[in-house]
Amino acid sequence: xxxxxxxxxxxxxxxxxxxxxxxxxxxxxxxxxxxxxxxxxxxxxxxxxxxxxxxxxxxxxxxxxxxxxxxxxxxxxxxxxxxxxxxxxxxxxxxxxxxxxxxxxxxxxxxxxxxxxxxxxxxxxxxxxxxxxxxxxxxxxxxxxxxxxxxxxxxxxxxxxxxxxxxxxxxxxxxxxxxxxxxxxxxxxxxxxxxxxxxxxxxxxxxxxxxxxxxxxxxxxxxxxxxxxxxxxxxxxxxxxxxxxxxxxxxxxxxxxxxxxxxxxxxxxxxxxxxxxxxxxxxxxxxxxxxxxxxxxxxxxxxxxxxxxxxxxxxxxxxxxxxxxxxxxxxxxxxxxxxxxxxxxxxxxxxxxxxxxxxxxxxxxxxxxxxxxxxxxxxxxxxxxxxxxxxxxxxxxxxxxxxxxxx
Amino acid sequence: xxxxxxxxxxxxxxxxxxxxxxxxxxxxxxxxxxxxxxxxxxxxxxxxxxxxxxxxxxxxxxxxxxxxxxxxxxxxxxxxxxxxxxxxxxxxxxxxxxxxxxxxxxxxxxxxxxxxxxxxxxxxxxxxxxxxxxxxxxxxxxxxxxxxxxxxxxxxxxxxxxxxxxxxxxxxxxxxxxxxxxxxxxxxxxxxxxxxxxxxxxxxxxxxxxxxxxxxxxxxxxxxxxxxxxxxxxxxxxxxxxxxxxxxxxxxxxxxxxxxxxxxxxxxxxxxxxxxxxxxxxxxxxxxxxxxxxxxxxxxxxxxxxxxxxxxxxxxxxxxxxx
Numbered sequence: 221x222x223x224x225x226x227x228x229x230x231x232x233x234x235x236x237x238x239x240x241x242x243x244x245x246x247x248x249x250x251x252x253x254x255x256x257x258x259x260x261x262x263x264x265x266x267x268x269x270x271x272x273x274x275x276x277x278x279x280x281x282x283x284x285x286x287x288x289x290x291x292x293x294x295x296x297x298x299x300x301x302x303x304x305x306x307x308x309x310x311x312x313x314x315x316x317x318x319x320x321x322x323x324x325x326x327x328x329x330x331x332x333x334x335x336x337x338x339x340x341x342x343x344x345x346x347x348x349x350x351x352x353x354x355x356x357x358x359x360x361x362x363x364x365x366x367x368x369x370x371x372x373x374x375x376x377x378x379x380x381x382x383x384x385x386x387x388x389x390x391x392x393x394x395x396x397x398x399x400x401x402x403x404x405x406x407x408x409x410x411x412x413x414x415x416x417x418x419x420x421x422x423x424x425x426x427x428x429x430x431x432x433x434x435x436x437x438x439x440x441x442x443x444x445x446x447x448x449x450x451x452x453x454x455x456x457x458x459x460x461x462x463x464x465x466x467x468x469x470x471x472x473x474x475x476x477x478x479x480x481x482x483x484x485x486x487x488x489x490x491x492x493x494x495x496x497x498x499x500x501x502x503x504x505x506x507x508x509x510x511x512x513x514x515x516x517x518x519x520x521x522x523x524x525x526x527x528x529x530x531x532x533x534x535x536x537x538x539x540x541x542x543x544x545x546x547x548x549x550x551x552x553x554x555x556x557x558x559x560x561x562x563x564x565x566x567x568x569x570x571x572x573x574x575x576x577x578x579x580x581x582x583x584x585x586x587x588x589x590x591x592x593x594x595x596x597x598x599x600x601x602x603x604x605x606x607x608x609x610x611x612x613x614x615x616x617x618x619x620x621x622x623x624x625x626x627x
Numbered sequence: 628x629x630x631x632x633x634x635x636x637x638x639x640x641x642x643x644x645x646x647x648x649x650x651x652x653x654x655x656x657x658x659x660x661x662x663x664x665x666x667x668x669x670x671x672x673x674x675x676x677x678x679x680x681x682x683x684x685x686x687x688x689x690x691x692x693x694x695x696x697x698x699x700x701x702x703x704x705x706x707x708x709x710x711x712x713x714x715x716x717x718x719x720x721x722x723x724x725x726x727x728x729x730x731x732x733x734x735x736x737x738x739x740x741x742x743x744x745x746x747x748x749x750x751x752x753x754x755x756x757x758x759x760x761x762x763x764x765x766x767x768x769x770x771x772x773x774x775x776x777x778x779x780x781x782x783x784x785x786x787x788x789x790x791x792x793x794x795x796x797x798x799x800x801x802x803x804x805x806x807x808x809x810x811x812x813x814x815x816x817x818x819x820x821x822x823x824x825x826x827x828x829x830x831x832x833x834x835x836x837x838x839x840x841x842x843x844x845x846x847x848x849x850x851x852x853x854x855x856x857x858x859x860x861x862x863x864x865x866x867x868x869x870x871x872x873x874x875x876x877x878x879x880x881x882x883x884x885x886x887x888x889x890x891x892x893x894x895x896x897x898x899x900x901x902x903x904x905x906x907x908x909x910x911x912x913x914x915x916x917x918x919x920x921x922x923x924x925x926x927x928x929x930x931x932x933x934x935x936x937x938x939x940x941x942x943x944x945x946x947x948x949x950x
Contacts, residue, residue, distance in 0.1 A: 317737050319744075377935050383736050384668050385934055388877060392927035395874075403920045515870070519748060526741060577763035580756075588752035594745025598738050599730050 224263045230254035231271055235279045242287040245553040251283065252545065256538065276440060281433045291432050293548050295504065298439035299497050301540035302446045304524040305533065306493025309450070311522065312531035312608070313459060314486035315466030316379075317387040319518055320394025324491035326401060326513035327370050328363035328498020330411060332356065333508050336421035342409050356423035359499050360442075367495020368488040375487040379480060394518055401510040416509025420502050439500060443537075446493055450533050458485055463531070516587065520547075523590040526597050529604020538606055543593070547586050555583035633911060638785045640907045641900070646791050646860065648899025649798035653853035654876030655883070655891040656805065657720070657846035663822040663886035664842045667728070667736075670743035673873025674750035675720050675847045679712035679854025680864045681754055684767045686711055691770045701774050709797065709855050716851025719750075720843040729836075754866040769862040794856045801852055802892055805845070809888055818842055822886065871923060875902070878930040884940030893941060902926055 234251040241247055258271045284291025303325060310318045334340050336356065340349035378389045405413030425434035453459045461482045464472035473479050502508045524543045528535025558580075562573045597604065654676050661669040686708050690696045696704070727746045731739040758765040775790035809815035820828040821838045829835045857872065858864050875898060883894025905925040910918035933940065 315737070317740065378931065381934055381938070384740050385881075385938070387737070387740060388668065388874075389931055389934060392874070392930055396924050396927055399921065399924050519744060522741070522744075577759050579759040579763045579765065585752050585756070587748040588756075591745040591747070591749025591752065595727050595742050595749065596745075598734075598742035598745065599727065602734065602738055 223261045224267055227254075227258045227261050227263055227267070227271060230257055231275055231279070235283065238283050238290075239286050242283075245549050248283070248287075248290055248293075248549070249545065251279075252541065256541075259534070281429075281436060284433060284436065285430075288432060291436055293545065295432075295436050295439050296548060297541050297544045298436070298443045299501055299504070300521065300524060300544050301537045302439075302443050302493055302497045303521050304528070304536040304540040305443075305446050305450050306490045306497070307521050308525050308528075308531065308533070308536040309453065309462070309493075310486050310490035311525055312529075312536070313454065313466065314462040314483065315383070316483060316486060317383060317390075318487075318490065319387050319391035319515070319522070320397070321390075321490070321494060321521055322513045322515075322517040323374075323394040323397035324367040324370060324494035325498040325501070325517070326397050326510075327367045327491075328495030329502040329508050329512070330401065330417075330498075331363050331366050331495075332359045332499040333417040333420045333502040334410070335359070336503065337417050337419060339409075339412060339417050350421050353421045353424045356421065356499070356503055360496050363495040363499035364492040365495075367498065368492040370495075371487040371491030372484055375484045379483040379487070391515065391518075394513075394515060398510050398513050398515075401513065411510075414509060414511075416507055416511075417502075418507035420506050420508065422503050422506065435504060439504075442496065442500065446496075447533060447537070453489065454533070458482065462486055466531075516590075519590050519594075520586070523593045527593050527605060529607040531608035532604060532606050533608075535604045535606035535608070539604070543589070546589055551585060551589070552583045555581055558582060629911070633908070636907060638781070640903050642785070642787060642791070643907075644900035644903030645896065646794060646899070647903055648896035649795055649802075650853055650857055650860070650872070650895070651876045651879040651899050652892045652895025653798055653801065653849050653856070654872060655880040655895045656802075656888065657850040658877050659880040659883070659885055659888060659891040660818075660842050660846040662880070663888075664818065664839055665728075665732070666886075667739055668743065668877065669720075669723075669728075669843075669846075670740065671723055671727075671746040671750060672720075672846070672850055672876075673869030674747050674754070674866075675716045675723070676850040676854045676857070676873060676876075677754060677864070677866060677869035678719050678750070679716040679851030680858040680868065681758070681767070681854075681866075682715040682851070683708045683712045683855035683858050684769050684864060687770045687772075688767075696770060697773065701772050704772065705793065705797075705859075709852050712851040712855035713848035714851070716854065717844040717848035720847025720850070721840050724840060724843045751866045751869075758866070766863070766865045769858045769864070771862075775859065790859055794860050797852070797856055801849060805849065805888065808845070814838075814841065875923075875926045878926050878933075881930060881938075882933050882940055884942040887940070887942050890940055890942035897941070898926060898929065901929060 231251075231254045234247065234254045237247045238244075238251050255272065255275045258268055258275070261268075280294055281291070284294065303321070306324075307318065307321050310316050310321070334343070335349060335351050336353075336359070337350050340351075341347055374390070374393050378386060378393075381389060401411045402414055404410040405415075411417070422431075422435075423438065425431060425438065429437075461472065461477040462485075464475065464477055465479060465482055469479060472482075501512075505512070520543060521540075524539035525536055526539070527542060528537070528539030558573070558576070562576055565572060565574045567573065654672070657672045657675065658669060661667060661672070687696065687704075690699070690704065723746055727742050728739050731742055755765045758767070775793065776788060778786045778788045780786045807815075809818060817828070817833045817838050818841065820831065820833055821835055821842075825835050828838070854869075857868075876895065879894035879898040880891045881894070882898055883890030883892070902922050902925060906919040906922040909921060909925075
């Protein structure tokens, strides 16, 4: 009872504070924290659903109306949450470390970017492109299919490899896709090289709400669908096969799990989520170029999965939120704050901050964030913040001899 | 097709390939030695390599700013810089192993790999942070040592610079030293014993943890030396320089047969040559449609093909059956 009141009060209070002080990053973090608190507190499930629903459906757009950047952050969080959920299938459930996940994201993004912008005219001639914005929804499916196919194509030759080799090969594949995107502006201009593609069409949304709010809801719907699909997959036949495979390939095979098919399915499923989100991402950004699809992004998504807990659905969502907010808000906020102090000529312990080196931009230290997350989680809490139940049991009793991961 | 041109550039490309190959070989040793002992891909090795390059450039820059660079004989400067790079990188490798890998030695296979990726990213930004505070720049250029830029003309179209020769000679010396260390000394025997069977080695009175640290020290030192040589040869470095050479050196290690020291050298040379030829000839052979920008893809394709068709590598009889 106390927790129920506390949870409701926390959400209400933080929303009021955010609307009163729309520029304070700390208060927005407080708002997000209150939603997390609602999720973990011991309250009746109807109340939890009501509070979370109100928070995401009503309060978040409201906050977004006060400060548009917060809505942007929330939309990004949604995109990355779906990506993390996709990678969670490959890494968390099936236990295949994919370090080139962003490649599938790129495939989806480019498939809409090419046809949703006038660029396709250069390839096919004529003036048929860009396609009408309504095609966006068809491309959600098409992006899914193309990415899944890419996943299978990559998977077929490499899935026989042992875990750590597979990781390096997928990394190489991610780089290959990026290099291709960078250089396929000749002999036929497919990707427009490093200059990127723009303007990319945006989906038509109902005109009675502001466009950015509408886009936020679109992403929210997709994330909910992804979560539902994930949950169904987890408990399905193939989901159990994946987990068996993760624990012990040999035993799983002996129990009749067709390894290659299960691995291909995992790759295809993970890739298809990335493909869909790629389409959404390119429509949101209007402009894409190969710089959005680097190894750094792959590791960022991996850090989200690891932080939340491999194989855990709420974990992936929370991990995506924390990492995205850290990058988009905390680091940037710190940068801005430091700059303000610098310009104000504040001195700390006799050292004038105005003398700080100009190259020191805290906003650029994403890699350090990812690195610290990965190392600390692996050493102190390999099961993540919100461990999957089965995973939790497994990691609680480390075996003396590593389970043999055979190819 | 311009056959005269194709043949004309051949010796130069060969030379570039050998140079690149030795560089890869030196880095690959770090991967292969650690893999031989722990069956673990030390993903942070590329940053160990970069640290060597940064230590080298810092020493050279400070010598330059004191005006000593031209006055001390260049051989002494070179030896000093390489040694400093080796020490720094070797110590870094040992520290990483203690902090981030040792606690995970018995965890499932992918856990230490993920930790290693984290270390790699962390180090990239730490180097950037330190250089940003210290020098207000993290893209650094190696100061030139006058002698190194001299070139010997072999024919009209082919020449070789002193620094290329220096890199090749230094790499050869180090590879030879390592070969002697691993095959002729007691320490080398202990390393090979630990690689063969940790439990049995420890029963024979070998301190396994110390040997593992030592392996990281030696592999890291080789990486550091490679970093300094890389800086001398290609002159421009930044904290993220290590990623691609690291990946290629890993490819070289796999190509030669991972865990196998002569294999890493061979793999490095083969990959260096392949890449140099691909970079120079692809554009000529395809009429400019595909050029040197695809040389990275080329290296990764080699990796994928090797792993699919001959996962034990060229010299890989050493892969043991724990997998």
